[in-house]
Amino acid sequence: MTGLSLLDFCHIYPGETAADSFRRSVELAQQAEARGFQRIWYTEHHNMPHISSSAPAVLIAHVAAHTSTIRLGSGGVMLPNHVPYVIAEQFGTLAQLHPGRIDLGVGRAPGTDMNTVGRALRRDAHAADRFAHDVEQLRGFLSDSSPIPGVRAVPGAGTNVPVYILGSSMFGAGLAARLGLPFAFASHFAPTHLREAASHYRNNFEPSQQCPEPYLIAGINVLVAEDEKSAEREWDKVCFRRVKAFVGRGRDLDDGQVRAVMDTFQGRQILDMLRYNAVGEPEKVKKDLLKLIKLSQVDELMIALQSTSHQQLLSNLNRLSNIWFS
Numbered sequence: 001m002t003g004l005s006l007l008d009f010c011h012i013y014p015g016e017t018a019a020d021s022f023r024r025s026v027e028l029a030q031q032a033e034a035r036g037f038q039r040i041w042y043t044e045h046h047n048m049p050h051i052s053s054s055a056p057a058v059l060i061a062h063v064a065a066h067t068s069t070i071r072l073g074s075g076g077v078m079l080p081n082h083v084p085y086v087i088a089e090q091f092g093t094l095a096q097l098h099p100g101r102i103d104l105g106v107g108r109a110p111g112t113d114m115n116t117v118g119r120a121l122r123r124d125a126h127a128a129d130r131f132a133h134d135v136e137q138l139r140g141f142l143s144d145s146s147p148i149p150g151v152r153a154v155p156g157a158g159t160n161v162p163v164y165i166l167g168s169s170m171f172g173a174g175l176a177a178r179l180g181l182p183f184a185f186a187s188h189f190a191p192t193h194l195r196e197a198a199s200h201y202r203n204n205f206e207p208s209q210q211c212p213e214p215y216l217i218a219g220i221n222v223l224v225a226e227d228e229k230s231a232e233r234e235w236d237k238v239c240f241r242r243v244k245a246f247v248g249r250g251r252d253l254d255d256g257q258v259r260a261v262m263d264t265f266q267g268r269q270i271l272d273m274l275r276y277n278a279v280g281e282p283e284k285v286k287k288d289l290l291k292l293i294k295l296s297q298v299d300e301l302m303i304a305l306q307s308t309s310h311q312q313l314l315s316n317l318n319r320l321s322n323i324w325f326s
Contacts, residue, residue: 002293003038003300004324006317007075007188007219010042010053013309018052024310025059026066031314033070035321038300041075041105047116050245057090064098073103075184075302076166080108080127084134085153088141092156104142105184106135107166132175139163139179162210164217173197180208187296188219188304191275198296218298221277223306224285224319231280237308239271246270277306282323289324 008028012021029040040063042056053059056074064072077087087104094102108131110117117123140147144158165176165183168190176183183201187194198216205214223238225231244258247266261267278288289301303320307313 002298004320005039005041005071005217005300005302006032006037007041007043007302007304008053009045009051009304010059012050012052021052022059022062026063028313028317029063029067029070029072031317032321033067035317036325037070037321039071039073039103041073041103041302043075044078044081046110057087057094060094060102061097064094064101069101071101071103072098073164074105076105076107076164078109079106079134079138080131081110081123084138085141085151088138088153088156091161092142092153092159095159095161096155102161103164104138104161105164105166106138107172109168132179135163135165135175135179135181160210167197169193170197170200173201174204177201177204177214178206180206180211182211182215182217184217184219184302185296186219187276188221188302189273191273194218194276194296198298202297215300216296216298217300217302218292218296219276219302219304220289220292221274221279221304221306222285222289222316222320223277223279224282224316224323225280226319227281228284234308234312235277235279235306238306239274241308242274243267243270274306279306282319285320286323 008025010021010025012018032040042053042059044054044056045051046054056077060072079087091102091104108128110123137147141153141156142159142161146152146157163181165172165181166186167173167183168186170193173183177200185194185197201216202214207213223231223235225234239262240258243262244253247253247261276292278285293301305313305316307316
């Protein structure tokens with residue numbers, strides 16, 4: 001059966017600190033490992049008060065030290081924010097500490113707002129244009145053949161940490177196919193081009209040493225509840241939180257204002273980002289997951305668990321694992 005993995009956004013819930021979020025990420029990874037999930041990836045976000053995963057490599061090191069077998073990786077490192085050489089050193093370090101368990105997913109989005117990009121990250125406005133070159137240089141530093149004579153990533157060189165291209169458009173599909181790399185499509189928040197990108201990737205894939213055959217991962221939002229009514233109530237809270245987060249940046253919107261926005265064209269656009277979802281009682285969710293697998297011919301599903309509390313998230317995880325791994 002198609003593998004299931006998790007995307008941990010490391011939410012900081014109201015009244016919590018980042019440290020609370022990190023403790024919960026360890027607990028989530030331990031439970032996912034015990035239940036048979038393939039991997040967990042951590043996103044790179046900056047200047048987001050409710051998300052603590054701004055430094056994926058550091059978080060991966062912490063979680064890896066508290067788990068034994070589950071693969072851990074970035075979903076992803078936003079490569080234009082960084083120098084490829086330093087990323088090779090960081091993930092080479094992780095690979096030496098935890099052999100066979102580390103993935104390196106890379107994307108070209110900023111992972112933040114443009115003010116943070118320009119003034120805090122000091123990112124070059126054209127950095128994303130070099131993404132393909134940076135990916136190839138990164139792979140070179142992780143191999144036995146450095147792209148710069150006389151310069152080796154230590155550690156990093158020879159570790160061959162597997163690199164995954166993350167994307168939400170045809171660009172990522174084309175690049176992953178040309179380089180012969182696995183491709184992870186961010187359909188959990190950018191659903192529009194999933195089918196087209198999946199087809200293009202498979203039809204144009206050029207085999208490589210890392211990946212002799214195409215390997216496609218697709219993101220999907222999942223909420224498994226005891227029954228349909230419970231699922232609907234929790235999903236409504238998830239949608240409310242999503243709209244408030246997008247529209248309420250810099251503004252203090254009350255509940256009535258958020259509900260009003262949800263009924264507008266803008267609100268519907270925001271909620272359409274969650275189009276690929278499996279929400280409901282266990283058997284319905286299983287059918288929805290199988291439907292997406294058939295639709296896009298994916299090799300693996302990257303699950304974005306949607307819950308409004310940590311306890312709800314763990315219940316969501318338990319029900320999902322029961323229907324998939326039992």
